[in-house]
Amino acid sequence: MGNGKSEIGEAEVGTMELIPGGSVTTPSGFAAGGIHVGVRTDWDKLDVGIVASEAPCVAAATYTQNRVPGASLVVSRQHLSDGKAQAIVANAGCANAATGKQGMDDAIAMAQLTARKLGIDPHDVVVASTGVIGTYLPMDRIGGGIERMTLAADGGLDFAKTIMTTDTVAKHVAVRCGTWSIGGVVKGVGMIHPNMATMLCFITTDAAVAQPFLAAALKRAVDVSFNMIDVDSDTSPDDIALVLANGLAGGAPIHSGHPEAPAFEAALERVCVTLARKMVADAEGATKVIQARVEGAASVEDARKAAREIIRSVGVKTAIYGQDANWGRVLSAIGNSGAAVAEEKVSLFFQTPDGKEICVFRGAPLTYDMAEAKSCLAPAEVHIRVDMGLGDGAATAWGSDLTEEFVRLNSVYTT
Amino acid sequence: MGNGKSEIGEAEVGTMELIPGGSVTTPSGFAAGGIHVGVRTDWDKLDVGIVASEAPCVAAATYTQNRVPGASLVVSRQHLSDGKAQAIVANAGCANAATGKQGMDDAIAMAQLTARKLGIDPHDVVVASTGVIGTYLPMDRIGGGIERMTLAADGGLDFAKTIMTTDTVAKHVAVRCGTWSIGGVVKGVGMIHPNMATMLCFITTDAAVAQPFLAAALKRAVDVSFNMIDVDSDTSPDDIALVLANGLAGGAPIHSGHPEAPAFEAALERVCVTLARKMVADAEGATKVIQARVEGAASVEDARKAAREIIRSVGVKTAIYGQDANWGRVLSAIGNSGAAVAEEKVSLFFQTPDGKEICVFRGAPLTYDMAEAKSCLAPAEVHIRVDMGLGDGAATAWGSDLTEEFVRLNSVYTT
Numbered sequence: 001m002g003n004g005k006s007e008i009g010e011a012e013v014g015t016m017e018l019i020p021g022g023s024v025t026t027p028s029g030f031a032a033g034g035i036h037v038g039v040r041t042d043w044d045k046l047d048v049g050i051v052a053s054e055a056p057c058v059a060a061a062t063y064t065q066n067r068v069p070g071a072s073l074v075v076s077r078q079h080l081s082d083g084k085a086q087a088i089v090a091n092a093g094c095a096n097a098a099t100g101k102q103g104m105d106d107a108i109a110m111a112q113l114t115a116r117k118l119g120i121d122p123h124d125v126v127v128a129s130t131g132v133i134g135t136y137l138p139m140d141r142i143g144g145g146i147e148r149m150t151l152a153a154d155g156g157l158d159f160a161k162t163i164m165t166t167d168t169v170a171k172h173v174a175v176r177c178g179t180w181s182i183g184g185v186v187k188g189v190g191m192i193h194p195n196m197a198t199m200l201c202f203i204t205t206d207a208a209v210a211q212p213f214l215a216a217a218l219k220r221a222v223d224v225s226f227n228m229i230d231v232d233s234d235t236s237p238d239d240i241a242l243v244l245a246n247g248l249a250g251g252a253p254i255h256s257g258h259p260e261a262p263a264f265e266a267a268l269e270r271v272c273v274t275l276a277r278k279m280v281a282d283a284e285g286a287t288k289v290i291q292a293r294v295e296g297a298a299s300v301e302d303a304r305k306a307a308r309e310i311i312r313s314v315g316v317k318t319a320i321y322g323q324d325a326n327w328g329r330v331l332s333a334i335g336n337s338g339a340a341v342a343e344e345k346v347s348l349f350f351q352t353p354d355g356k357e358i359c360v361f362r363g364a365p366l367t368y369d370m371a372e373a374k375s376c377l378a379p380a381e382v383h384i385r386v387d388m389g390l391g392d393g394a395a396t397a398w399g400s401d402l403t404e405e406f407v408r409l410n411s412v413y414t415t
Numbered sequence: 416m417g418n419g420k421s422e423i424g425e426a427e428v429g430t431m432e433l434i435p436g437g438s439v440t441t442p443s444g445f446a447a448g449g450i451h452v453g454v455r456t457d458w459d460k461l462d463v464g465i466v467a468s469e470a471p472c473v474a475a476a477t478y479t480q481n482r483v484p485g486a487s488l489v490v491s492r493q494h495l496s497d498g499k500a501q502a503i504v505a506n507a508g509c510a511n512a513a514t515g516k517q518g519m520d521d522a523i524a525m526a527q528l529t530a531r532k533l534g535i536d537p538h539d540v541v542v543a544s545t546g547v548i549g550t551y552l553p554m555d556r557i558g559g560g561i562e563r564m565t566l567a568a569d570g571g572l573d574f575a576k577t578i579m580t581t582d583t584v585a586k587h588v589a590v591r592c593g594t595w596s597i598g599g600v601v602k603g604v605g606m607i608h609p610n611m612a613t614m615l616c617f618i619t620t621d622a623a624v625a626q627p628f629l630a631a632a633l634k635r636a637v638d639v640s641f642n643m644i645d646v647d648s649d650t651s652p653d654d655i656a657l658v659l660a661n662g663l664a665g666g667a668p669i670h671s672g673h674p675e676a677p678a679f680e681a682a683l684e685r686v687c688v689t690l691a692r693k694m695v696a697d698a699e700g701a702t703k704v705i706q707a708r709v710e711g712a713a714s715v716e717d718a719r720k721a722a723r724e725i726i727r728s729v730g731v732k733t734a735i736y737g738q739d740a741n742w743g744r745v746l747s748a749i750g751n752s753g754a755a756v757a758e759e760k761v762s763l764f765f766q767t768p769d770g771k772e773i774c775v776f777r778g779a780p781l782t783y784d785m786a787e788a789k790s791c792l793a794p795a796e797v798h799i800r801v802d803m804g805l806g807d808g809a810a811t812a813w814g815s816d817l818t819e820e821f822v823r824l825n826s827v828y829t830t
Binding site for chain 2: 065066067068069095097098099100101102133134135136314315318319321322324326327328331332334335336337338339340341343344346361364365402403404406407412
């Protein structure tokens with residue numbers, strides 16, 4: 001990561017082993033499933049799913065910062081206040097947001113129905129809903145679906161499909177590290193912006209992990225992954241990133257200072273970054289991933305601001321869609337980011353398809369081969385690197401390009 | 416304004432008289448002109464212009480907050496530090512930004528050439544450039560153009576044309592108020608976001624005005640106009656809003672507490688709001704103006720935040736382009752704005768084409784006629800009103816919709 005050379009998705013990682021086709025059911029003791037109930041009458045896809053652990057789990061989550069959170073999110077936050085959970089029930093097609101008291105009742109009922117099916121406490125069920133804001137859940141159909149659903153030890157992919165809305169591919173990953181593994185699934189290709197967790201993300205692990213460490217590790221992983229991506233600068237009322245650790249791999253719980261803590265943190269970050277990049281690669285209408293690497297900033301926070309503003313900028317997103325090496329928009333985005341900038345110290349680089357870099361600006365415009373610069377914008381992943389020349393703060397962010405198809409998707413359909 | 420009933424542009428105002436076809440040369444003692452020099456070799460439009468007063472002026476300005484300001488802006492800020500100016504020289508096609516020392520030398524040369532032509536001090540010339548970032552000004556052609564240009568007392572329209580880039584119409588206005596008048600011109604249809612002045616705006620008046628009052632009045636007027644519009648959430652390095660007051664209408668300078676102060680403030684606000692709405696109406700690729708009126712907020716600042724986030728939201732912009740009454744995105748934008756929100760107290764309204772309102776949400780979704788809701792999104796100006804139910808803070812913001820044509824314009828051309 002971060003050297004401008006990494007590929008989207010499932011590259012090899014040092015001591016971690018990537019599990020081909022891995023998902024939230026890769027860690028021991030997790031089962032999952034999905035079913036079609038017709039949350040939206042115009043859909044025939046799987047739309048209600050469950051992930052359940054056979055043993056109680058330590059749990060941690062990050063939430064949307066949107067001030068009109070959906071009812072499901074409000075209920076889940078309550079259920080997670082004790083740092084424990086054992087199952088997730090999720091639906092697509094209806095966000096159960098802006099739904100008042102009825103929405104709260106429905107979210108609680110989803111937890112109760114799931115708890116009854118699994119024989120656990122309703123407060124150990126996390127509820128998540130994604131889809132249209134301002135419509136009510138069809139609780140009769142959802143209740144029947146929860147009853148009928150079959151959970152399986154290889155049900156991770158089915159669950160991943162249930163939470164898709166405008167996603168075109170299921171997005172999941174798993175890594176193994178010695179005795180334990182971490183699996184994750186995510187949905188989200190629109191209303192994506194760096195502001196806590198801007199999507200649904202569910203992560204499972206059979207590692208034994210102490211709750212405070214799990215919460216801190218999740219926050220750090222979210223900060224370098226889901227908080228560093230942008231599709232359209234919107235956030236949704238239902239965003240959550242959740243990790244459940246059931247401890248079935250055995251051993252004493254991993255905590256800060258535990259010998260396995262660095263490996264667990266690295267594995268969790270790898271899962272989150274991989275899922276985040278999959279989201280950007282599947283962004284609504286997008287043709288390219290834009291990776292912005294900012295180095296030499298006055299601080300890490302400044303590097304994060306600059307990197308995120310580059311991949312947020314509509315000017316940058318459209319120029320790269322058009323394969324227009326309009327680096328002035330990159331510089332302008334940096335100036336607009338709030339990060340400290342000394343224009344005369346800034347250098348801008350594009351990466352060529354064969355992995356070299358060309359410098360287009362170093363305190364003043366440089367002369368470069370226009371055709372070569374344009375070729376840097378042809379790949380499916382475009383790499384921009386900025387050296388701010390001020391310090392040693394560095395950060396990487398990923399954004400989608402902005403296309404006519406994005407506009408079409410978001411204007412034609414109620415999503 | 417602000418009651419959800421106003422029209423774009425040039426509606427009648429109380430004691431102020433709107434001057435049909437009025438511009439920056441409407442106030443006494445101002446002359447202007449424009450000429451084609453070929454700043455961009457692919458353009459045949461007017462691209463260098465001058466506005467000059469026959470008498471020295473009191474001056475005030477607001478500037479971009481972008482941290483990589485263009486060279487012309489840096490020079491103008493220096494020249495305006497004494498609160499005085501007498502002329503403006505502007506070009507389109509090249510922003511003279513990200514141009515290092517050469518750019519500074521070129522901006523100073525533009526001021527010197529203009530000063531020599533007019534027989535005034537170079538420090539009394541404001542320089543403004545708009546266009547592509549990262550290219551140098553063709554100073555040989557610009558110098559010749561400044562020499563050859565003819566200034567005229569009716570040259571306001573020519574000047575307005577010189578500063579257009581992707582603008583499709585010249586945007587200018589003038590109002591008279593007793594013995595004095597105020598004229599204004601603006602350019603800017605992309606890289607528009609509420610962050611100080613996000614465009615070039617030049618305002619002239621023959622009123623006698625004390626400098627501190629002029630600066631304060633301009634800041635207030637910019638706050639409710641140019642700082643309340645959004646096209647694409649980007650800002651540019653060259654944005655400036657400038658007002659020149661030459662005092663030729665006579666009388667003691669208007670200051671805070673002067674009997675004409677309220678009229679001057681109202682007229683200046685009217686000019687700025689009119690120009691701001693013209694910008695949004697001409698926004699790149701846009702088909703509609705979205706007016707968001709937020710009332711009942713906990714504070715004016717909260718109302719401003721919520722109104723601006725509604726018209727910034729890509730989800731709102733695309734839904735309204737598609738005439739999709741997806742009010743959930745409006746509510747989500749409010750929740751995302753940072754303003755205090757109590758969802759159960761929020762009411763959302765759309766205005767019908769015949770000026771009535773329908774309420775779609777009041778703490779929970781309401782039942783309404785879908786066809787009538789859709790009809791609210793058909794007009795060229797769509798009005799959304801929000802009652803936050805918390806206090807008496809109110810604000811209005813205007814944004815463009817987001818269309819495939821915007822993407823096409825911004826991906827195909829280097830602008």
